[in-house]
Amino acid sequence: MFEAMTDVVPSFFAWLNQGPLTLTIFLHTIIILPMFWIYKQEKARLESES
Amino acid sequence: MAKKSVWSDNRFWQRSAAWVTGFASILLIWLTFDTSVQIAMGTDADLQNGVTKRVPGPTVINYKITYEMSTARGHEVPVIGEKELFFGRDDYSEEEAGALLHLGKLGSQTKNCMNCHTLLGNGAYYAPDLTKAWLDPAWGPEGSMQAMTGKETKEEAMAEFLQHPSTYPTHARMMPNLGITAEEAKGLVAFLKHMSSIDTNGFPRNFGKIKGAVHGK
């Protein structure tokens, strides 16, 4: 699954880019995850309001 | 009162929108810093020491450029080889080469190249892509374009064409005369040669490699 990095210049993002979709799945995940936290907060707020 | 779902709550979506937008913007800015370092132009010292840059310095015009398959990367990359004469010289200093490239880049904008041609694939589609035009076999020693202009070298042939484009039609669709002077033409050819040395991740694929098979040639 992990392949040698072929980017000309090594960098943080190039390092994450080591196989099929590793980089993009990582970025998508860190964007989506905090939404769970927002969800929980809003759920608590709605429950306390009703 | 019916229990309200978070999924139909405006505040949840508003906060999510703010988070997603803000974080995506920060990532883009971070990536921009990373990329900016990588696409900064190299120097003459880099070229002499064989340091590979995605965008080499202007003195790359002193060298021979080829476009070769890299097995490690799975696509073609520009390869900078031995010294090569460019308008009779191969010892352009960093300042001289930089000035030529500056003139050429200015010319590429003021002559509106991009509204007929594509550069790095961006522009209009009315005329050929110029990304690797310097490497086009048609301008080479046995190429039809060089023969047409009656010049001895690739750079002289290109400069001649740029100054009198409608004298050398290659198709019913011709390039108009844009009042390009001899000096501007030299700058534009330097700009094209420099552009061909940029590492474009293998675009365009198979450039200039295919010589037969079509129309039974």
Next chain:
Amino acid sequence: MASNHLTGIGSESKQLATWYFTFAIILFGAQLLFGLVAAIQYVMPGFLFELLDFSVARMIHINALVVWMVFAMFGSVYWLLPDETGIETVGIKIGKLLYWVFVAAIVVVVLVYLIVQVGPADEMSIWFIHEGREYIEAPRWADWGIVVVALGFVANLFMTGIKGKQTGIVTVLMADMLAFAGLYLAGMFFTDNISVDQYWWWWVIHLWVEATWEVFVGALAAYALITIIGAKRQVVEMWLWIEVAMLFGSGILGMGHHYFWIGTPEYWWEIGALFSALEPLPLVAMFIHVLYDWGKETGLQMAEGAEGHAIAGHTITNKPAFTWIVLNAFGNFLGAGIWGFFHTLPQVNLYTHGTQFTSAHGHLAFFGAYATILIGMMYLAIQGTNGIKVLKHTKSSIAGIWMIAGGVMGMGIALTIAGYVQVLVSRAQMGATWAGYFDGQSGMWFSQAMDWRLIMGVVTFLGFAFLIKDFLSTGKNPVHER
């Protein structure tokens, strides 16, 4: 709330909106005319050769496109602002002055494009003729003029939004228009490094049309649904926030799909591929949202009878505007979503980048996503300024819709076919050289596609004539309910 848009008379903001719309539609005409010149040149290369070359015609074609849309966008904001905030736009006198500055600058720029065309390779040409960078060719002096005008516009919007009622729509517009104006600064410098040049150039182009403009369209659609069919604000604004999250979430990093081949690092392949692959999702959502609200309001109307509904007796109070907005929802999804997705993956884009494929996508997306809804806003302005309760279709409005939408669709299909030829012959078979390029251009499928593109361009232009006729006459037409 639903009938606030009838208060067009007496609002200076709404008057300024009609000025913006008027100049926008003139520029729209110019865009189509110069597009026709360029289309003729594909079929007859000698047409106006060395008089008005393709490069000049195409430059005016795409610049008029961008500028008419910006004008119509400014106009749309000035139109909806009094309705949303409940007050007259703050600083409207400055807004009116800046309008004339903007118009004067555009006229000078276009005249210089036409008369001077090209200059010597120096900084003076960049400052006073054009910058030669696709879509943002405007010379540097005009760049600064645009910055001043845009800042004035954003200031008007912010002052009004802060002083008046700040609805969700106004909040989104404030954030969006600030980003929209600020991004223009990324396109205002010169560099010898063409990779750096194109990197920042995309900051303007991509973050406009695939992020900030799309969000703007979301906000306009929300406003239109509330005013035309009386949709519930709370639901509409929830959808708007979802759309903002999805549009910016995919669109900002979706920029990577422009960084595949311009010298930028390989990691952009991954970032660009998956983020931009998600870009169609919000467009699907917008389409579903419009149809959902339409169906819901019609259902309410039928269940509760004429009196129970916000707008007595009619679900749709402006038929032509609503038709254009439904067309927008569909066209955005089709032209920007489907046609964009076609060639967004790097494996495909390696061969389609820089071919007529892009052109097909450009035509369908700019029309489907932006032209449609902005024309819809113009119909709302006609309704408002003429004090019409229910604006109905006329023969001209229907002819205009069919011919413009059909014509652009025809052009898009023709260009897609031309793109296929280019991809197969020029790129895959011939390896993208000068000779390979012209082999592709000479193919029968390619040249016939170009013939069809011209024919469909003429159809679009005739449709535009019907649209203008309707704009000029429908306000006084007795068929509408007043």
